[in-house]
Amino acid sequence: MNQEYIKPNAWSIIEEGWNPGLVKSSESLFSIGNGAMGQRANFEEQYSGETFQGSYVAGVYYPDKTRVGWWKNGYPEYFAKVLNAPNFIGIDVFIDGEPLDLHKVDKVSDYSRELNMKEGWYERTFIAHFSIDKAVKVVARRFLCLEVDELGVINYQVTAVKGNMKIEFQPYLDAGITNEDSNWDDAFWEIEELISEDHQAFIRSRTNKTNFHVCTFMQSELVQNGEHLQYANHLEQNNKVIRHTAAIELEENETVTLRKYAGYCSSLNHQQYELFDAARKVLTHATLTGYDVLLQGQIEQWAQIWAMADITIDGDLKAQQGIRFNIFQLNQTYLGKDARLNIGPKGFTGEKYGGSTYWDTEAYCIPFYMATKDQQVARNLLKYRYEQLDKAIENAEKLGFSNGAALYPMVTMNGEESHNEWEITFEEIHRNGAMVFAIYNYVRYTGDFSYVPEMGLEVMIAIARFWHQRATFSQKANKYMILGVTGPNEYENNVNNNWYTNYLAKWCINQALENLDKVKDGYDDDYKRIIGLTHLSGSETASWREVADQMYEPIDEELGIYLQQDGFLDKEIIPVEELDSKHRPINQKWSWDRILRSCYIKQADVLQGFYFFEDHFTKQELEKHFDFYEPLTVHESSLSPCVHSIQAAKLDRMDQAYEFYLRTSRLDLDDYNKEVEEGCHITSMAGTWMSIVEGFGGLKIVDDKPSFETKLPEQWDGFSFKINFRNQILHVQVSKSGTEVITYGTEPVDVIINGKEITLQPQLINA
Amino acid sequence: MNQEYIKPNAWSIIEEGWNPGLVKSSESLFSIGNGAMGQRANFEEQYSGETFQGSYVAGVYYPDKTRVGWWKNGYPEYFAKVLNAPNFIGIDVFIDGEPLDLHKVDKVSDYSRELNMKEGWYERTFIAHFSIDKAVKVVARRFLCLEVDELGVINYQVTAVKGNMKIEFQPYLDAGITNEDSNWDDAFWEIEELISEDHQAFIRSRTNKTNFHVCTFMQSELVQNGEHLQYANHLEQNNKVIRHTAAIELEENETVTLRKYAGYCSSLNHQQYELFDAARKVLTHATLTGYDVLLQGQIEQWAQIWAMADITIDGDLKAQQGIRFNIFQLNQTYLGKDARLNIGPKGFTGEKYGGSTYWDTEAYCIPFYMATKDQQVARNLLKYRYEQLDKAIENAEKLGFSNGAALYPMVTMNGEESHNEWEITFEEIHRNGAMVFAIYNYVRYTGDFSYVPEMGLEVMIAIARFWHQRATFSQKANKYMILGVTGPNEYENNVNNNWYTNYLAKWCINQALENLDKVKDGYDDDYKRIIGLTHLSGSETASWREVADQMYEPIDEELGIYLQQDGFLDKEIIPVEELDSKHRPINQKWSWDRILRSCYIKQADVLQGFYFFEDHFTKQELEKHFDFYEPLTVHESSLSPCVHSIQAAKLDRMDQAYEFYLRTSRLDLDDYNKEVEEGCHITSMAGTWMSIVEGFGGLKIVDDKPSFETKLPEQWDGFSFKINFRNQILHVQVSKSGTEVITYGTEPVDVIINGKEITLQPQLINA
Incomplete structure (x- = not known):
């Protein structure tokens, strides 16, 4: 269920x-995010129950040393991990000295959460009962500004619903965080400097190895009936945490609000030595603008997004x-x-999967961004891969390819491969095709061909080179084959002639050849630059063409079906619906070998090809393949x-x-x-x-x-x-x-x- | 080179x-060993240079929690590791207070080692120069008794070759050892009790999880010119080490010898509470017998082995x-x-590979032991697997098999699988066939059929059940196939219809059927017992027979060659000798995917079948297959x-x-x-x-x-x-x-x- x-x-x-x-x-x-940072919806106040802490800064990662059971040549040395970043949302609350902790209080009532997607904020409400005579109501709303994307705002409002009481707030910054998925229990962060002054606090930390510097900052104010109250400043500072304090006596039914402005400035966007200044500027802006106006701005920003999306x-x-x-x-x-x-x-x-970039971007995300944003956004996504072309070439070199052939990584942050299952990392090479498809799709949709001579063609050439080298000529079949791959259906490993991969490879080469001609015809300067850069010769393109022209496609003539791979019909073909539900999901119930030799399909594979190349096939062909493959598909991938x-x-x-x-x-x-x-x-x-x-x-x-x-x-x-x-x-x-x-x-x-x-x-x- | x-x-x-x-x-x-324990040839005295410490007690292991990059269902939870055991060989030596350490002394000369295989001892000789005026010559001989296999003997003889000096020996036991290949830096051992009394010392340690108790013990004597000298006893004892001491003044050209009797008594062979007593008995025997007689005994024991082997x-x-x-x-x-x-x-x-038992035993070792020992020895090796049949059935159940099908583990100590590469653990199932081949080979060689009704037939039935379930009926080919395996050539993974595996599977089923008939005919009681135990029915054996009769064998009719697996001829077939030497060994020079899609063969695969079943094929057939496969073989397995x-x-x-x-x-x-x-x-x-x-x-x-x-x-x-x-x-x-x-x-x-x-x-x- x-x-x-x-x-x-x-x-x-x-x-x-x-x-x-x-x-x-x-x-x-x-969870909330603003493109530049984001957080899981962890509680602001202390919570001793089960929780999974997560705060993230876009683009800030850690290369965690690879850990495998058995090393195989070609494994990347590091896995780029999404980093759990210092926590700035924390506000501990004490009621008459007793901590507010939903795991420990007598009773929690009237609990609710709302993520208001229209306006872009998240709010949590509850009444915490400490005893029969003492209870507080909390309404905690927060958002991460779209307008000033280094700023987060928290409005933490407490009402004494039963009894008079002393309330103490302890807003804090905590840089002593870890990743749940660390391979070797490395410290991912070094804390470099902590500053606590007036009502502001700053912690500058540095990621080990990658040397990203991040300044996490906060400033709080205590507000009652629209008035800002005075409150004590510094409470505690150890080598990881800065904690401020603000206390007030409340009578029954009175309300007080702690507002916390906080966020990150990182060396991605600032010089390292300017980080504190940058943080101070954000705080000045925030406090001068004030909560209500910031919230109004947030609502307007989201309204603009929704107007289009x-x-x-x-x-x-x-x-x-x-x-x-x-x-x-x-x-x-x-x-x-x-x-x-x-x-x-x-x-x-969350931090699972690490890395920021999969083929998901090219195959699934680009259409959304093309259609709901300015076309520059999709161009930026394409450019991201262009910028990483050198790394993709290095990646292919590590696997034994040469002459500028590129293999884009399965998972990456900076262009380096950072995945380490050989059957995926080394074999799920169809991802390379998605890079070319995205360029094709972009040009088709936006009509902006300029991307091709400027950047795209270089990517296409490098990928054509890869497919050319990766194909094997089978004397037996007098065809080029692609051996030892994993297709989009990751429930097959090391198969020969995955139809989707072979088809895509052939198409990629043809795309490169076509676009070479177009650039040659219309963009002479770019053409010369690219030929100078790549040393591409006529004999090389002729040998690409040979591979494309003679590419093998596995097919069962009798059924009229492209085969997912060689030998697919040797499997026992039993539709998923005949499988007892106790076996589902198979990725949890079956051993890996059993999954592999079964006919079950994790996600569209042949049908992914029919999706990309809809216009290459008739509706009848689609129907036939859909009727053959969908009943064997367990849909155990979100894609x-x-x-x-x-x-x-x-x-x-x-x-x-x-x-x-x-x-x-x-x-x-x-x-x-x-x-x-x-x-x-x-x-x-x-x-x-x-x-x-x-x-x-x-x-x-x-x-x-x-x-x-x-x-x-x-x-x-x-x-x-x-x-x-x-x-x-x-x-x-x-x-x-x-x-x-x-x-x-x-x-x-x-x-x-x-x-x-x-x-x-x-x-x-x-x- | x-x-x-x-x-x-x-x-x-x-x-x-x-x-x-x-x-x-x-x-x-x-290295020396006596079947019950063994050691790498580490130095007795302190050595601060690069060394790899290793002492091992047969049958004493630790289940180290599995560590992999990406978990796959079916992985065993633990990897049974060969345990580095407490060190009993240590004898630190100080010359006028300065440690004898070959990494630190001024000069080492006249260094040699000899492992005398005829007599079963190991000796190291050297002169260590501390200064121009001070040098000692050491002759250190040791052996592990074959006769009393809990006892090791060290004769550490020092001569003052230059100068007069004070020599201090510090024989010690060290239980503070670790494994280099620990997955999670677990402590493998707990030290339970240390006793130092008179000239004897004992440390009782317990392995975590497996709870083997091992008492490591020593007693030393100082001998000069045939006389036993008095010497001080206890020097130091911390919670891991007991250190004794014995000092003497030597004049130039004088010699002194420290004799150390030491060893292990373990709970494999003694009640836990009797371990100290057992150790004392060994020491009493050793000191009463004396070095010379023990050495003579060792020589005689080895002479007996050599006489046959x-x-x-x-x-x-x-x-x-x-x-x-x-x-x-x-x-x-x-x-x-x-x-x-x-x-x-x-x-x-060494500790690499962990586990004690691979299919190597059945495929490679049994013939040696059958031919050079009493036939009970080979029977013991077979019995080892019989004793682990229940675990092999559990192992198959974990992978989704039922009805008493058995899959013997790839690597094991106690019958549980303890390897964790899916492509080997789950797929290298041909090992199951080696179990049956070993029984067949044993009966053929020894003529002792009694093993079959007593034990072997049960193993054969469980394995036949495995192959029957593991085969897939291909509608397309109208044959039974075995999909998704790794053959003996581990440079192929997840292939379909590895010829060796298919051939062996078919043969195993036929063996089970034949032997069932033989037992039925001649061993009625056993037959009834086994049928009662296994609930084997006529319809079940009929369905086995169907699989065996219709087993698919990949073959290239044109070449007249059994194919290593489906699709083998789609590879680029280039003989190893045409491969540039810079690519060798490919397991170090090539990425895993490149190895997989190459035609190169790690060790005999089809030819392993021709080796096992020599009499099934003609010499011409052998020649044809040898000529085809050997030139593609890189021999990167020791086997x-x-x-x-x-x-x-x-x-x-x-x-x-x-x-x-x-x-x-x-x-x-x-x-x-x-x-x-x-x-x-x-x-x-x-x-x-x-x-x-x-x-x-x-x-x-x-x-x-x-x-x-x-x-x-x-x-x-x-x-x-x-x-x-x-x-x-x-x-x-x-x-x-x-x-x-x-x-x-x-x-x-x-x-x-x-x-x-x-x-x-x-x-x-x-x-």
Whole structure:
């Protein structure tokens, strides 16, 4: 059974009632982030129950020395870990000297959490009963500013609901944090300097090895009835923690609020010696602006995001809540302002998986960012990989490739590979194809070819070189083969001729050749620069072409099916639905060898190819392959349901499409995979967006025109979404009575709506 | 280049000259053991240079919690580690208060080591120069008694070669030892009690988790000119170490000797509360018997071993030294007295690989022990697996098998799997076949069928059940297949239809069926007991038979070659000799994925099948397969050269056979694999023995008769070996003039010599 404690609500994630067993789950679900930093929804005050602490600064990581059972050549020396950063949210509270700790008080009542996605804040409310005569009500709201993304704000309001009492607040900074997933119990951080002055405190820490410097800072104020109260300053400072204090006597029914302004300034954005000054500036800005105005700014910023990114679903509150949660989390994780950053699979909601960048970005996230942001954002994501091309070449060299062949890493922070399962790290090479697909997809969608001569072609060349070298000529078959790979279906390892990989490899080479021609024809300077740089010769491209032309594709002629890999039909083919539920999920119930020799598929593999290259295949072919592979798919990857939802919609299997949609959109809210405690599945959330826009909305680009083939699940009264298509905003509204598309842009747009081509004239935004 | 510092000598391993860079290598090569315990050749006195400490007690292990990079279902929780045991050899020496430490003294001269294999002792000699005026000569000899296998003896003799001086000896016991390969830095041992009384000391320690109790003990005596001197007793005792002391003033050219009797008594052989008493008894025996008599006993014991196990090679000193080193080490490691013990891959020479038992025992070691010991020894080795059948069934259950199917572990101490690479642990299942082959081989060689009804048949049934369940019916091929395995060639992982595995599986099922019939016919009680125990039904055996009858064998019809696995010919087939030497060894130079997709073979795989089942194939078939596979083989496993040497000899390729022989017999002495520092390759030493007896001697059993097809490498003048064939001793002597076989047994023996059948009449041993 999935969990069902989150209350359905169109704009908020709501938990009601105190259940300590849900604390870690809610810490993930109520996480907040602003693209530059983020936190799990840990309590501000002391909590001695089970909790998983997590605060993260985007781009600040630690290369943790690899630890494996048995070393194999080629393993990367380090695994780049998302770092748990110093904690700035802490506010311990003492009531008449007794700590406020929900794990220890007599009783907790009226407990609730709300993550207000519309306005971008998180609030927790509860009444803590210390005895029959003494109780306090707490309303703690916090947000991480979008506008000043080094700033977090906490408004911690306490009311004496029973009895008179002395309340002492101890806001603190704690740099003595660790990672749960440290390999060797290394200290990831060194604390360099602690400063406590007036009402401000600063801790400058440095990451070991990577030498990121981060200044964590805070300033607090005590407010009652709109008045700022005086309060004591420094309480305690050891070598890891700075603790301030502010105490006040409250009579029954009186309220007092501690406001804490806090955050991080890091050496990513400042000179090391300027960190304290930068932090002081943020605090000055914050205190002068004040809580109410900052909150107002936050609401406005989120309103701007929603104006473009929102999707409405009518008549299905859980579906509505699901899609907004996905869109909200994506925007909390990555806003596209900084080309050095990327979209971590857990965003700012947990430390699991480490690394920030997977092929998820190229395969799943780019469409969302292309369609809901300025096209510069998607360009930044592409540029991120271009910047790491040298590292990708080094990575390939470590595995024995040469001549500028590039293998992009499976997981990375800085371009270096940092994953260490050989069957994935060394073999799941299809990721290289996603890099090229993303460029192709970007150009197709935005019409911005300039990226190719400027940066993209170099990436394509390096990847074509990789595929050329990685292919093996089989004398036997008189074909080029790709041996020893893991496809997107990670429940197969070291297989020969994964169809998806082979198909993608061939396509990548052809893309490189085509784009070489285009750049040669239209961008002479760039062409010369690139040829000078890569020493690409005609004989080299001829040998690429040979590999592409003679690439082997595993196929079963009898069934008319591309085979996931050589020998796939030697397996026992038993549909998932015939599997006793006691065996599910197989990744928890079966040993690895049993999974491997089974026919079960973790996530779209052949069908991933049909998704990427929809226009290469007929609907009948899609149907045949969907009918063959989907029944064998266990969807035990978060990336699986979205692709299948899109394809089910294309095949008019609306019930199935709807079911997959719910699964992808409420994966974390309903905890399908029983692991939300560790964090949310951020990158698959972009897949959720695709399942509406590309699935039910049927968006594809046909001859430079957006085409919509809309399908309305019968559970819905209607749905709507917007896309930015080449700087024109299209608003697509689907209801039982039909589909309407409006453009709010500046120019007429040619679109295809359910097969009919029309030219839309721009409307006023508030029309 | 291989190392060449060991002096060729027929009966001894000799090192001459002081080279600190060789200390760790020599610590492995000069290791001593007596089947019950063993030690690396660490120095008795303090040594601050690079060293790898190792003392081991057979059967005493620690289950170290598994550590992997990424957990996969089915991994065993623990890895059973060979334990570094308390050190009893330590004797610190001070010359006028200055420590004798070869890493620190002014100069070391006249340094040599000798491992006298004939007599079973190890001696180190050197002169240590403290200054121009002060030098001592040390002659330190030690041995581990074969007769009283809890006892070790050290004779540490010091002569003042320059100057008068005060010499202080500090014999000690040190229980504060650790393992280099600990996963989590656990303490493997708890020290429970330390006793120091008179000239004796005892430390009782307990292994954590496994609760083995070991009493390490010592007693020392100071001897000069045959007289026992008085000396002080207790010097120091902390919670880990007991240190005694004995000092004497020496004038130039005077000599003094410290004799230390020491050893282990363990709870494997004694009640825990009797350990101290047992240790006292050993010490009483030792001191009453005295050094000279103990040494004489040792020489006699080894003489008995050599009388049966020796192989002579005439005209090739290095080859002679090699084979004796192999035979010596095998006898140091395992003497077959105790069915709870087995043959660790490093014996008592290092801690690498952990575990004591691999399929090496069944595939490589049993023939040696069958032929050079009483047949009870081989029976004990078989019984070891029988005793662990329940664990093998549990092991299979953990991987999802049922109905009493057994999967024997890849590595074990107590029957539980303790290896954790999925591609080996879960997939290298051919090991199960070696268990059955060993039973078959034992019965064929010894004629003792009684083992089958008593124990072996149960093992065969459980293994047949495993293969039956592990096979997959391919609708496509209308055959049973075995998917997702690793064959003996560990440079392939997760392949389908490894020919060796499929062939062995089919053979195992047929063996079980045949032996069921034999037991049914001749051993009614056993048959009933076994059927009652296993609930084996006619329909079950029928379904086994179906799998065996329809087992798929990958073959290339065109080449007439059994394929190592499906798809093998899709690889680029380039002989090893065309590979640039900079790529060798590939396991150090290539990334794992590159190794996997290459055609290169680590050790005999298809050819292992041809070795086991020689009589199933013609010489022409062997030749064809040898010519195809050997050129693709890199022999990067210690188990590889011996099989190839045997097959080359069978094919009359004597140069190749000789080269492989040298490689297997001097693998450690010449350090072919650049890793002898970590210990010697004990189990492959039995392969060396096979390469002479089965290769050059051409021994096989034909219709219950030993048959010899002898071949003399041209580098040799002759060679000879003995075998115990069904309690008759055969002495085979091959020279340039021909082959002579003599029996020293009690009965006439029918033998086949180079195709000619003769009946040998027994001769007197000293004939």
